[in-house]
Each structure stands twice: as structure tokens, then as C-alpha cells.
Amino acid sequence: MGTALHEVEHAAGQADPTRAPQRGVFVWAPAITVAVFLVPIAAGLLGTLAPAFGYLPAIGGTEWTLAPWRALFAYPGFSTSLTLTLVTAALATLGSVVIALGACAYLQGSAWARRVGAFIAPLLAMPHAALAIGFAFMILPSGWIARIISPWLTAWVVPPDVLTVGHPSGLPIVGSLLMKEVPYLLLMTLGALNQVPAREHTRIAQSLGYGRVVAWFKIVLPQVYPQIRLPVYAVLSFSLSVVDVALILGPNNPPTLAVLAVRWFADPDTTRYFLGAAAALLLFLLVGTAVGLWLVVESLLARLGRGWIEGGRRNSVTLPVAASASATLAGLFALAAATIAGLIVWSFAQTWRFPAALPQGLSFTNWEHQATSLLGPALTTLAVGLASTLIALVLTLACLEHEAHLSARRSARARGAQVLWLIYLPLLVPQVAFLFGTQVLLVRLGFDATLAAVIWAHLIFVLPYMFLSLADPWRAFDTRYTRTALALGSSPWRVLLRVKLPILLRPLLIGCAVAFAVSVGQYLPTLFAGSGRVATLTTEAVTLSGGADRRVIGTWALTQAALPWVGYLLAALVPAILFVRRRALRP
Amino acid sequence: MRLARTRRAFARGALVLLPVFSSFAFAQANPPPAWDQVVATARGQTVYWNAWAGDENTNAFIAWVGEQVKTRYGVTVNHVRLKDTSEAVTRVVAEKAAGRETNGTVDLIWINGPNFLSLKAQKLLYGPFVEGLPNFTYVDTVNKRSNVIDFTTSVDGLAAPWRMAQIVFVYDSARIKDAKTLPRSARDLAEWARANPGRTTHPGVRNFLGATFLKQALYELAPDPAVLQQPATDENFDRVTAPLWTWYDKLRPNLWRRGRQFPENGPAQRQLMNDGEIDMMISFSPSEAAVAITKGLLPPSVRTFAFAGGTIGNTSFVAIPFNSPNKEGAQVVANFLLEPATQAQAQDIKNMGSYSVLDVGKLAAADRARFDALTPSPALPSPAELGKPLLEPHASWMTRITAEWERRYTK
Numbered sequence: 001m002g003t004a005l006h007e008v009e010h011a012a013g014q015a016d017p018t019r020a021p022q023r024g025v026f027v028w029a030p031a032i033t034v035a036v037f038l039v040p041i042a043a044g045l046l047g048t049l050a051p052a053f054g055y056l057p058a059i060g061g062t063e064w065t066l067a068p069w070r071a072l073f074a075y076p077g078f079s080t081s082l083t084l085t086l087v088t089a090a091l092a093t094l095g096s097v098v099i100a101l102g103a104c105a106y107l108q109g110s111a112w113a114r115r116v117g118a119f120i121a122p123l124l125a126m127p128h129a130a131l132a133i134g135f136a137f138m139i140l141p142s143g144w145i146a147r148i149i150s151p152w153l154t155a156w157v158v159p160p161d162v163l164t165v166g167h168p169s170g171l172p173i174v175g176s177l178l179m180k181e182v183p184y185l186l187l188m189t190l191g192a193l194n195q196v197p198a199r200e201h202t203r204i205a206q207s208l209g210y211g212r213v214v215a216w217f218k219i220v221l222p223q224v225y226p227q228i229r230l231p232v233y234a235v236l237s238f239s240l241s242v243v244d245v246a247l248i249l250g251p252n253n254p255p256t257l258a259v260l261a262v263r264w265f266a267d268p269d270t271t272r273y274f275l276g277a278a279a280a281l282l283l284f285l286l287v288g289t290a291v292g293l294w295l296v297v298e299s300l301l302a303r304l305g306r307g308w309i310e311g312g313r314r315n316s317v318t319l320p321v322a323a324s325a326s327a328t329l330a331g332l333f334a335l336a337a338a339t340i341a342g343l344i345v346w347s348f349a350q351t352w353r354f355p356a357a358l359p360q361g362l363s364f365t366n367w368e369h370q371a372t373s374l375l376g377p378a379l380t381t382l383a384v385g386l387a388s389t390l391i392a393l394v395l396t397l398a399c400l401e402h403e404a405h406l407s408a409r410r411s412a413r414a415r416g417a418q419v420l421w422l423i424y425l426p427l428l429v430p431q432v433a434f435l436f437g438t439q440v441l442l443v444r445l446g447f448d449a450t451l452a453a454v455i456w457a458h459l460i461f462v463l464p465y466m467f468l469s470l471a472d473p474w475r476a477f478d479t480r481y482t483r484t485a486l487a488l489g490s491s492p493w494r495v496l497l498r499v500k501l502p503i504l505l506r507p508l509l510i511g512c513a514v515a516f517a518v519s520v521g522q523y524l525p526t527l528f529a530g531s532g533r534v535a536t537l538t539t540e541a542v543t544l545s546g547g548a549d550r551r552v553i554g555t556w557a558l559t560q561a562a563l564p565w566v567g568y569l570l571a572a573l574v575p576a577i578l579f580v581r582r583r584a585l586r587p
Numbered sequence: 588m589r590l591a592r593t594r595r596a597f598a599r600g601a602l603v604l605l606p607v608f609s610s611f612a613f614a615q616a617n618p619p620p621a622w623d624q625v626v627a628t629a630r631g632q633t634v635y636w637n638a639w640a641g642d643e644n645t646n647a648f649i650a651w652v653g654e655q656v657k658t659r660y661g662v663t664v665n666h667v668r669l670k671d672t673s674e675a676v677t678r679v680v681a682e683k684a685a686g687r688e689t690n691g692t693v694d695l696i697w698i699n700g701p702n703f704l705s706l707k708a709q710k711l712l713y714g715p716f717v718e719g720l721p722n723f724t725y726v727d728t729v730n731k732r733s734n735v736i737d738f739t740t741s742v743d744g745l746a747a748p749w750r751m752a753q754i755v756f757v758y759d760s761a762r763i764k765d766a767k768t769l770p771r772s773a774r775d776l777a778e779w780a781r782a783n784p785g786r787t788t789h790p791g792v793r794n795f796l797g798a799t800f801l802k803q804a805l806y807e808l809a810p811d812p813a814v815l816q817q818p819a820t821d822e823n824f825d826r827v828t829a830p831l832w833t834w835y836d837k838l839r840p841n842l843w844r845r846g847r848q849f850p851e852n853g854p855a856q857r858q859l860m861n862d863g864e865i866d867m868m869i870s871f872s873p874s875e876a877a878v879a880i881t882k883g884l885l886p887p888s889v890r891t892f893a894f895a896g897g898t899i900g901n902t903s904f905v906a907i908p909f910n911s912p913n914k915e916g917a918q919v920v921a922n923f924l925l926e927p928a929t930q931a932q933a934q935d936i937k938n939m940g941s942y943s944v945l946d947v948g949k950l951a952a953a954d955r956a957r958f959d960a961l962t963p964s965p966a967l968p969s970p971a972e973l974g975k976p977l978l979e980p981h982a983s984w985m986t987r988i989t990a991e992w993e994r995r996y997t998k
Contacts, residue, residue: 056684059684076997142862163847252791252848253996354863439681446690527674531678532668543669544641549882551883
């Protein structure tokens with residue numbers, strides 16, 4: 001039941017022997033949790049590792065060889081693709097960290113900081129693919145921006161022949177990733193801020209003559225950063241291995257490494273699996289290297305930062321940086337809002353051609369046509385999302401409570417941490433690297449193409465996000481609350497339900513909303529585990545995106561976004577309603 | 588020269604098919620008990636039909652097929668919506684790798700070309716079953732030879748034809764007002780692009796339509812197109828394709844985005860046309876323009892034309908994986924797809940607009956009338972404008988052209 005209980009019992013010297021089993025009530029949790037996803041990932045990774053070195057007897061690879069690697073390095077445009085992958089991931093990750101932290105520092109305590117949540121939710125809910133499609137329509141030479149300023153301003157009767165979407169720099173990919181990753185990091189940071197006395201510390205620093213922003217960077221950031229470190233790694237890994245966004249917005253000749261890998265895995269010429277496996281493994285190694293590099297930079301910055309903090313200078317460049325980060329954030333929100341608006345307009349459009357700024361007619365026809373097709377996949381999406389979120393919640397809470405229970409014994413805690421880092425594996429291993437192998441495993445078990453298999457496949461990705469969302473708030477929880485409650489004679493269960501969970505309700509609900517949104521957005525795992533038979537809004541929307549009728553895509557993308565949006569809305573509203581009379585617990 | 592080759596090939600094809608035809612004559616007159624048995628076993632089965640789902644019209648048609656076979660044969664059709672046919676191929680391969688010899692998850696695949704070749708070569712297809720389908724009698728195997736020879740691979744009864752495709756070009760008559768200026772050959776196209784830079788493109792070459800664009804040009808530019816019916820070799824590939832690359836080097840800088848970026852696939856290319864980014868595009872469906880107009884996906888001013896020297900055509904098939912547990916139901920669906928009424932329904936531009944695989948001349952008067960009553964459109968090419976389809980080159984040409992294109996133009 002947690003460290004707190006443990007400590008209280010010993011401190012009070014009245015450990016009740018009848019309560020002893022209670023301590024280990026969650027002892028099963030880490031093992032089960034790890035097994036849930038370690039098995040498919042391990043099997044899947046082996047299924048990638050072997051063919052990356054030429055071994056896959058089913059398609060005639062019976063010898064271990066380095067040939068796939070030679071072929072990969074010799075592939076036309078490989079170095080361009082690698083550079084593109086690294087540059088877009090670096091820009092997207094650095095950009096989202098700087099913008100999120102800068103905005104937090106700049107907007108702290110202002111009315112905007114409280115309102116920012118309302119902007120975040122619809123964006124977080126937006127599936128990457130849907131947002132990318134909408135973003136492409138904004139920036140295309142025939143896109144909405146060009147339509148609005150044509151022909152009266154530009155004299156363009158036909159769209160200009162310039163490269164925007166698919167630009168070799170990969171900047172559109174970065175833009176689209178920023179629109180998703182900045183809100184995610186913002187949400188994680190705001191959640192973590194609840195766990196530290198940010199306002200009080202800033203005030204003290206201000207009374208010592210520091211500016212608001214520099215105080216935040218010097219005093220609050222060092223306390224908050226450890227809690228958002230793992231989300232940052234997740235962003236880094238995701239940016240390196242994202243497929244759908246790069247497919248929609250990136251150059252295609254050559255595309256990013258992840259797109260190349262998926263392309264080769266899907267090639268009818270099965271010998272290309274070897275090439276795909278090598279690319280997927282390389283991606284895996286890149287993610288590992290990038291995280292390692294980030295760690296090194298982190299510790300360097302920490303060392304430099306300590307000197308900077310202790311130097312005691314009151315003025316610094318942080319103010320303009322934070323101000324421009326906030327301006328960029330506002331720009332991103334505006335762009336995202338326009339993107340979503342574009343999809344909404346398309347979903348009601350009849351005919352809409354360049355250079356008309358708006359469609360010639362609006363109607364419900366598209367929605368009426370799609371309604372019956374939408375219902376089934378929508379229900380499946382809901383069922384899979386709820387099931388995987390609930391299972392992930394139970395497993396995560398059990399693990400965290402178990403960890404808290406162990407934390408009194410340091411060796412045990414270290415062991416627990418060792419096991420639990422595995423939880424982050426699915427976020428660090430690119431999906432393409434293990435899903436084919438996982439599918440083979442599911443088929444062997446005769447378990448594929450079932451709803452349960454899809455829920456399981458989603459759980460692989462939902463669990464880590466749940467864990468990422470909950471672990472740090474849980475670990476930062478002030479155990480004096482539980483200790484006090486126990487000292488007042490409450491049972492451990494009652495303390496958990498009446499004290500700990502209510503205090504942590506906000507991060508808990510945010511975790512659920514994030515997890516549900518992650519489930520809704522899953523494309524490749526649904527496809528592989530469901531053998532294509534389990535249709536969700538996402539699989540259908542991505543499939544339709546190949547057909548490129550923006551009117552149909554608009555309806556599907558919006559429905560797909562609406563489900564998680566409701567989730568975020570609930571996560572925001574429930575604590576506000578529940579704690580209407582308890583100010584300290586209100587958002 | 589091409590004519591002589593074609594005639595020789597026809598003769599060979601007819602010879603091979605002779606015994607098949609005689610058995611079909613019998614089949615039509617009086618369906619053999621074997622087929623009755625198939626229909627009886629099929630009742631109650633659920634067929635998971637894996638089909639590319641990027642086209643709303645096709646999706647609606649597949650749904651309609653599902654309703655029909657449910658009512659008439661008690662067979663349920665479940666459309667497994669694919670983004671790419673290779674997903675289903677991968678799945679069947681994975682099931683084979685996992686040792687699942689029965690009870691597979693794929694019952695029917697919409698397939699042709701390299702995907703078909705891949706499954707056939709790995710012996711992952713059930714059959715031959717096509718001979719047993721009563722409606723196969725009506726299939727045109729003489730003038731539409733792609734119904735029995737898919738990308739030079741003999742189908743061997745392992746896949747039932749259901750729709751035809753043939754290369755055409757779609758242009759916007761509001762932008763290109765004089766139809767006489769339209770390029771009627773690959774060489775003309777390069778000239779046209781020079782005069783109208785940035786106003787046409789082709790899908791990425793990894794996409795089958797993009798690769799077909801190059802194959803179509805190769806047909807015209809290769810010193811001897813007959814070699815395309817044989818596998819490409821290390822010896823002849825460079826020599827045969829040299830004129831193609833010379834031509835393409837001239838064309839590419841005048842393509843949309845200076846040939847640095849290409850639409851991912853046909854629908855993405857059509858979106859460019861609808862957005863006014865290009866004035867002309869390649870298409871694999873003679874009725875694409877007409878259908879797209881009715882759906883508001885292209886402006887009403889688009890029209891269709893083909894190259895004077897003929898264009899490549901091929902057939903889409905449905906095939907049954909070796910481990911399907913619903914093979915009878917799958918055959919019932921395949922047979923239903925070949926029914927004259929179904930084929931007419933499919934060809935109507937209000938539905939799918941896919942050209943029929945049948946020989947309309949073989950049909951009874953009532954069924955022929957269905958084809959005469961199809962919805963007309965000014966965007967549909969006349970049979971004369973369309974011309975006779977050229978056979979697909981051997982699949983190895985496509986693979987090598989794609990690789991060579993990547994080597995040359997991916998930097």
C-alpha cells in the first residue's frame with residue numbers, strides 16, 4: 001500500500017500482523033504489466049533483428065549476412081533520407097521543448113496560463129494524420145492561405161508551381177509535429193507544475209529582485225524538468241520514427257527513414273523485408289543514440305545551469321526567448337485552429353476549387369453519406385479505447401503503488417526501477433521495428449484478428465503513455481498526506497481512495513485522456529493485430545487519405561478527433577465539478 | 588512487328604484455352620453438380636474480402652455486392668479495407684510463416700501484377716478454381732487477353748477477372764481549349780510539357796500508376812517492344828531503356844514542381860487536377876474523368892484521350908489464399924462478380940465505371956441491352972478513341988525501371 005504506510009507502521013511501532021499481506025497486494029503488478037507488452041515486443045524485435053541480418057527462412061533467408069545493411073547504405077538517397085530524419089526530429093524535439101518551457105515561464109500566473117488548457121485539448125485529441133492532412137491543405141500553393149489571397153492580391157489564376165508540402169528541408173513535417181508535441185509537453189509540464197510549489201518559489205525569487213521569467217528558469221525548471229524528462233524522450237523517439245505525418249507532408253524522393261522502412265515492409269517483393277528490417281533496426285539504434293546524446297547534453301546543461309543559477313545575475317536572455325516562445329505558441333494555436341477549421345469546412349463542402357476562398361455550397365450531404373459507415377468503426381474505436389485505457393490504468397496504479405511500497409527498501413526500489421524502465425520500451429522502439437514479428441506471434445497463437453488482440457496491441461502503447469503521465473505525479477506525491485491519514489486511523493484502502501486518489505485526480509484523469517487519445521490514434525498496431533479485420537476510425541481515415549477526397553477525409557478526421565476530445569473535456573470538467581468546494585484541488 | 592507478335596501470342600493463347608472453353612460450353616448449358624455443391628456449402632459462410640479501399644465508389648460497389656450475395660446465396664461479405672494490396676499479401680505470407688495452413692484470415696483478395704505474381708510464385712493461392720465458375724463463359728479471353736495473362740504471367744485459373752483498366756490521359760478542356768494540341772504520344776508529351784512547364788505530372792514511380800507511366804513510354808520508345816513480354820535481363824535492360832531515360836531527362840524538368848516531387852498515387856494526382864495545380868494527368872481508368880465529375884472530384888470540363896499508338900491495359904482479379912476457410916463463399920462472390928448484370932452495374936459511371944471483362948457479344952440480348960443503357964458522359968472516350976489495350980510488360984521490367992528511376996533521380 002505504499003511507502004507511506006510502511007514507514008508509518010514502523011515508526012509507530014505497531015505493525016499489525018493481520019495487515020501484513022496488504023503490503024504485497026500489488027506484488028504481481030510489475031510482472032504482469034511487463035509481460036503484457038514485453039512478450040510481443042521481444043518477439044517482434046527478434047522478428048526484425050533476424051531479417052536485418054538476412055535470416056528469415058519463410059522467405060528464403062537461411063544465412064546470416066550483412067547484405068541487407070550493405071543494400072541499405074547503398075540505397076539511392078540513403079544519406080539524404082538519414083539527414084532528413086535527423087534534422088526534422090532534432091528541430092521538432094528542440095523546438096517543442098523550448099516553446100513549451102518558454103511559454104510556461106512567460107505565461108505563468110497569467111489568465112492565459114489558465115486558459116491554455118482549453119486550447120490544448122482539441123489539439124491533443126487531433127490524430128496526427130488528420131492534422132497533417134489539414135495542415136497540408138493550409139500551406140499548399142493551392143491551399144487555403146493561397147485561396148484567400150488569390151487572385152485579388154496575388155493575381156494567381158492557377159496555383160503557383162512552388163514546393164511547400166514535400167519541401168526537401170522537411171520543415172512542414174516539423175511544423176505539423178510542433179502543433180502536436182508542444183501541447184503534449186505543455187500538458188505534461190502543467191501537470192508537473194502542480195507537484196512543486198512553483199508560485200511560491202517564483203514569488204520568493206521575485207522578492208530577491210529576479211524577473212518573473214528568469215526566476216522560473218532558475219528555480220522552477222530544475223524542479224520540473226525531471227518530471228517531464230520521459231515525455232521529452234517520447235517526443236524525440238516519436239519524431240524520429242513517425243510515419244503518417246512524414247508520408248503526408250514530407251518529401252517522397254527520398255522520404256524519411258521510417259517511411260522507407262514501412263514502404264519496404266509493405267513491398268510485394270518479399271525480399272525487401274530484409275532491407276526494411278535493416279532500416280527499422282537502424283531507426284531503433286538512432287533512437288537509442290539520440291536519447292543517449294540528449295542525456296549527455298542534459299547533464300552538460302545542468303552543470304552549466306548550476307553556475308548560471310548560482311551566478312545570481314538578475315538579467316538574462318530568458319525573457320526575449322520566453323516571449324518569442326509564447327508568440328510562436330500563439331502562432332501554432334492559430335495555425336492549428338485554422339487547420340481544424342479547414343477540415344470542418346471541407347466536411348460540409350460540395351464543390352471547392354482554387355481560387356475560391358470558400359466552397360460554392362455547404363450541406364450535410366457528406367455527413368449523411370458517411371454516417372452509416374462511421375458508426376461501426378466509431379463504436380469499435382470507443383470500445384478498444386476504453387478497454388485499453390482501463391486495463392492500463394489498473395496496471396499502472398498497481399505498479400506505482402507497489403513501487404511506493406518498495407521504496408522504503410532501496411535495493412528493492414532499484415530493482416523495481418530496473419524492471420519498470422521496460423515500460424518505456426514501446427515508446428523508444430519504432431513501431432515498424434517490431435509489429436511484423438508481433439503479428440507472426442499473434443497468428444501462431446491463433447489470436448489475431450480479434451478485438452482482444454487489438455486491445456492488447458493498443459495496450460502496448462497506451463500503458464507507457466499512462467505511465468509517463470502518472471509516474472512523476474505519483475512519485476512526487478507528498479507522503480505526509482497519507483501518513484497523516486493513516487495516523488488518524490484510516491485503513492490503507494480508505495487512504496488510497498479518499499486521500500491519495502482525490503489529490504491526484506487531475507493527473508489521473510489527464511493520464512486517462514492521454515491514454516484514450518493514444519489508443520484512438522493507433523494505426524499500424526490496429527492494422528497488424530486486427531489482421532485488417534478490426535476497423536477503427538483511424539484505420540479507415542488513413543485508408544481514405546489515400547483516396548484524397550478532402551470532403552470525406554474531413555468527416556472521418558473530425559469524428560476521429562471528437563472521441564478523444566470528449567475525453568479531454570471530461571478530464572478538465574470532472575475535477576472542476578467534483579472539487580467545486582475545495583479550492584486547493586481545483587485546476 | 589508488334590502486330591505479328593500479338594497475333595502469334597493470340598494463337599498460342601487460344602490453343603492453351605481450347606480444352607477450357609469446351610468444358611465451359613458444357614458448364615453454361617447445365618451447371619455441373621460440383622458448382623451446386625459449392626453454392627450449397629457456401630451458404631452461411633462469411634467472406635473476408637481484402638480490397639484496396641481508397642475509392643469510395645468501389646467501396647460502395649463492394650457493399651452492394653455484399654447485399655446481393657447475402658440475399659441470393661446466404662454468403663456474408665466483409666470488406667477488409669486495405670490501404671495497399673500488399674497488406675493482404677504480407678498477412679498471407681505471415682500466416683504461412685506461422686504455419687497456419689487452414690483457417691486463414693483472408694478469403695478473397697483484389698489483386699494483380701506483382702502482388703499476384705508473389706502469391707502465385709510462393710504457391711499461396713487456392714485453385715485453379717476459375718474453370719468451375721459458371722459465369723466465366725462470358726469472359727473475353729480473346730480481345731482482352733489480360734484476363735488470362737496478368738503481366739505476362741499465366742493466370743492458370745488461380746484468379747478470376749472482375750474489372751478492366753486501361754491507360755488514358757485526362758485533361759481540363761477549360762485550360763487546354765484546343766484538343767488538337769493534345770500530345771498523342773510520349774514524344775509529343777515531352778514537347779507539350781516544354782511548352783506548358785509545371786502543368787502535368789505522374790504519380791511517384793513506386794506507385795503502380797507512376798511505374799505504368801514509364802512503361803507506357805517505354806512501349807513507344809524501346810527499339811523492339813516485343814522484348815518487354817520476356818523478363819528483363821542484365822544484358823538487355825540498359826539497351827532497351829536507354830531511349831526512355833533520354834526522353835525522361837528532357838521531360839522531367841518541365842513536370843509539376845520541376846519533377847522533384849510527385850503525388851503519392853492516382854487519387855492524390857487527381858486532387859492536384861481538382862485543385863488546378865495541373866492541367867493533364869495519366870489515369871488507369873477510361874471512366875475516371877466521367878465518374879469524378881459526377882462525384883464533384885474533378886471539374887465538369889475534364890475530358891479523356893489516349894495515345895494514338897495504343898495504351899497499356901490490364902485486368903483486376905480476385906484470388907483465394909490457400910488457407911481460406913471460406914473458399915466456397917469466395918467462389919460464389921467471384922462468380923457473382925462475373926454476372927452480366929453485375930458487370931453492367933460496375934461499368935456504369937454512376938457506380939464504379941470500371942470497364943467490363945466480359946465479351947458483350949457472347950451475352951444474351953437482354954444482358955447486352957444493359958450495356959447499351961449505361962449512363963453516357965462527354966468525358967467518356969469512345970471505343971475508337973480508347974483503342975485496343977496493349978499487354979502489360981513482364982513484371983521484371985517494372986521492378987527494374989523503378990529501381991533504375993530511384994538510382995537516377997533519388998539524390
